[in-house]
Amino acid sequence: MLITTLVILVISMILFVHGKIRSDIVALGSLVLLLIFGVISVDEALAGFSNPIVLMMLGLFIVGGAVFRTGLARVAGQKIVKIVGNNENFLFVAVMLVTGFIGAFVGITGTAALMLPIVMSVSAGTKSGPKRFLMPMAFACSLGGMMTLIGTPPNMVISDTLVRAGFPELKLFSFTPIGAFVLLLMIAAMIPLSHFLCKKSEEKKVDELRPKSLRELADEYSLSRNVTRVRVRMDSPLIGRSFAELKLPNTYNLTVIEIDRPSRGKFFGSSGRELVGPQSVPFGGDTLYVLGDTANVEKFAEEMRTDVLKAGEGRGSSLHFQNWGIAEVLLMPDSSLINRNVLETNFRAQFGVNILGIQRKGAYILSDLKDEKLKSRDTLLVQGTWDNIRKLSMSNTEWIVLGEPLESAESVPLDHKMPFAAVILLLMVILMVTSVVPPVAAVFIAALLMILTGCFRNVEDAYNSINWESTVLIAAMLPMSTALEKTGVSGMIANGLVENLGSLGPFALLAGIYYTTSIVTIFISNTATAVLLAPIAMSAATGLGVSPYPFLFAVTVSASCCFISPFSTPPNALVMNAGRYAFNDYLKIGGPLQFAMGAVMTFVLPLFFPF
Incomplete structure (x- = not known):
């Protein structure tokens, strides 16, 4: 024995x-x-x-x-x-x-x-x-x-x-x-x-370790360089169909992150821009902010009858963070998401946020995300409304929201059950x-x-x-x-x-x-x-x-x-x-x-x- x-x-x-x-x-x-x-x-x-x-x-x-x-x-x-x-x-x-x-x-x-x-x-x-x-x-x-x-x-x-x-x-x-x-x-x-x-x-790397501003995060993950604006034609098959139905990540390996709707009028500036969710529906004349490789965008534009806008063409040529934000999410070592690809995580449907990029061992993965398998200690760049990002930070113990950036890092919602937890x-x-x-x-x-x-x-x-x-x-x-x-x-x-x-x-x-x-x-x-x-x-x-x-x-x-x-x-x-x-x-x-x-x-x- x-x-x-x-x-x-x-x-x-x-x-x-x-x-x-x-x-x-x-x-x-x-x-x-x-x-x-x-x-x-x-x-x-x-x-x-x-x-x-x-x-x-x-x-x-x-x-x-x-x-x-x-x-x-x-x-x-x-x-x-x-x-x-x-x-x-x-x-x-x-x-x-x-x-x-x-x-x-x-x-x-x-x-x-x-x-x-x-x-x-x-x-x-x-x-x-x-x-x-x-x-x-x-x-x-x-x-x-x-x-x-x-x-x-x-x-x-x-x-x-x-x-x-x-x-x-x-x-x-x-x-x-x-x-x-x-x-x-x-x-x-x-x-x-x-x-x-x-x-x-x-010492020169210190700034990389602090919570970044929204613009710094966008620049770090090259969002501006990887986002293309396309305008929906009046005869586009996109019109009247929800993005959940269109399944663009599956078909084109693209993510639509924002819509600029011109119907609200030029005097309202960027107020016609909104975050894209699964039930969002594009209409003729809308400008879509699409994240993905240029080749995939061009294929999407041709088949879905949309026009690719050049830099500076039209209004609102850059991303804005009025109604939505971006944040970094660190996966815990025992997260159930590990070894699952991004598409399987279903983040958009479950939490109302999109995964825009992955930082792994100092390298940035920004394309072909849907098939990328997540690994322990990956840092995900997510995008969504601030409410959904804050809910994400409190809804699960399998990840940590690192980057509710400087503008919002100090804003911690106080749950009404907190006194009960303290007394118990x-x-x-x-x-x-x-x-x-x-x-x-x-x-x-x-x-x-x-x-x-x-x-x-x-x-x-x-x-x-x-x-x-x-x-x-x-x-x-x-x-x-x-x-x-x-x-x-x-x-x-x-x-x-x-x-x-x-x-x-x-x-x-x-x-x-x-x-x-x-x-x-x-x-x-x-x-x-x-x-x-x-x-x-x-x-x-x-x-x-x-x-x-x-x-x-x-x-x-x-x-x-x-x-x-x-x-x-x-x-x-x-x-x-x-x-x-x-x-x-x-x-x-x-x-x-x-x-x-x-x-x-x-x-x-x-x-x-x-x-």
Whole structure:
């Protein structure tokens, strides 16, 4: 059984690192194999799905989703950050503190999603621009999650490990002292280090990273050069037919983004121009603003009997943004749109916005969009009414609206359910602090109240806020820790650490646990790492005859302090494209920081949790 367990563990870790198969599928596969080979029983295999950690995570996703959807966290973060004014260092500290505070209650991925557009906006006027702020913000998301029991899954994992070993359950704020210390240490370190993200050779690129004005976005994506105006003849087959019926993207690979209707009279200027929607209908004499290749436009003009207008011919020869706007949308790594082509996304019908271009790894894709498959961290340029763009920013957690540009970035609609979300969140914290009910009950009470008070549009919206991949990952991986303990793998690794490092004292063993966790977290998720290393840390502490608390906290701190790779945590991945970071940026900043943090924690953790 021991060899079988080790083989399954190694295969699982290889697949985690490879990344081609979703992590939850890998975890479920390892669970099934452990069950098939008789390493664990059926009850042990299914125990993860009834574990309080997993149930609490389900409730917390709903609570965090409500806080996110009502705009509570976004508005609070924006207001607090803006209080500090334009002083760059004060703003830097404020961003880190606010991000850490929100991350303690909302979860690291949700915090990154709501803080990213805020930081893009408030850092626009600084000399360094967003590039100095976004990576530290991502690090603060992970460290903020360390400050409460509910902030990040590794915290709940080590609490469960202690309970199963017969120790008292950790409380909501048991993590706060060490979490706050690490966050403050990170701020002190990143104030000087963050300047290396904006070295002089890159200062000219700062303007590219701030939220752009509408004209700047249009120029960046070459909209003016890719938009052709055509006038509809009186005998055109377009007349009287809706654009949904015409299906121009399918037939000609073109998108009509605006109509100028002359019937309103010359004295009204551009008031006759309107955004095109699926039900818009062109008429004779209308001027259409068509986005696409010249050859496709010419074919369309010939077959649909329209006249191509030359530059300066007619009125309104350039795009205007009176009734509609453009914005950039960053796809989340786990978005369901990934690997689907633009036509399949059906953005125009669902959200009333058009996809005009894609920015991918610094390159711009502006033609043949309908067949282009979307990839993780693509930035989409979308066009629509400002109302629809704002709804897009609040309607889904699979993307982040980066570019409600400077003219409208500060205009955040205040949802009338925001006070309910604030009161319910406060109630949950009070229940958990006072231990009136078990923590999992407090979370479920809060989740239920969020739904009943209308903080979601409907129950399905609440279910959609749950990250099922993370939930299934931890539920399926928990039995792996059971298998490691049953077959003696945990004891074997722990004994190896104790034999090789224990003779040097508990500090050496603590450093060994910390750096082992740190190295593993580079390759697989921090949740999976915590599940695997927590029982080993417990066994190692028991073998040395010392308190397990510093060793288990070393696991959760190390799992959260993974800065060396952009793919080790969701926040790191989210800011990579928005900040125009390269992999080497994480290596040169995060690498020394990650290993220096281990040296400090080796001596600091025993101060908080003595051996």
